[in-house]
Amino acid sequence: MSKRYPSWHREAAVRLALPYLDKGDSPYAIAKVIGPLVGVHPGTLRAWICKELAEGVQPSGDLTDLSAAERSELQRLRTENRELKRIGADRRLRSSAVPTVRLQVDIDRRQLAGLLLCIQGRGD
Template identity: 35%
Template structure:
């Protein structure tokens, strides 16, 4: 991890270097000569000086405030992307769950009438659609043939006759 210098030492080093820039051919040469005397690395000092020149308006580039804003926005984007990924995974999970729940519905509501007698029968078991048609989904039991009300009672609501032996 890079060594952290207190802001007081950093400001003093930048001030000394900026004051002596006229004595050297470039910023790098000044930093290379003054850095050992100040106890900092030449590249660190050069970056501090360049950033101080940008903040003062002597050079073009993003200022310190703008760099802080960029850093904050990047962290926010990273968090939002992570949240978005979590929501995508959750929606995929719940969509699968809804697909299985939709497969368990007894009948599409447009075919809610009994195919034998025309009676409205919204209580058909899962998979009991028209004759011969069954759902082939794993975990869904196949219903017996015919609407449920035909297995329980006759057409007119009378109980089925018990056959005597």
């Protein structure tokens, strides 16, 4: 939770913004308009709106008909999904970097071999 804004300020700003999602506006567009009116930076308000949506609040402001146990399970699964996506992205990044490093090592070895041959007087 934000330390700069009291919780009632955050809740009021989000409650004011949520009905506009029913009209098809994006959280960013809503935050850009409402944020300055309530004294909150648009990026901060957009993050609050997205967090509320992720926690199961409907755009109309009503909670879904999930029980507390179901809501906590959904939150746990979303957190696990984010972590797995992050791990997958790390693995893809590492696997794409490995062939580049190997290629660079092979080139360096060839250059080193050519340099040694020149030093020994065998290469032209």
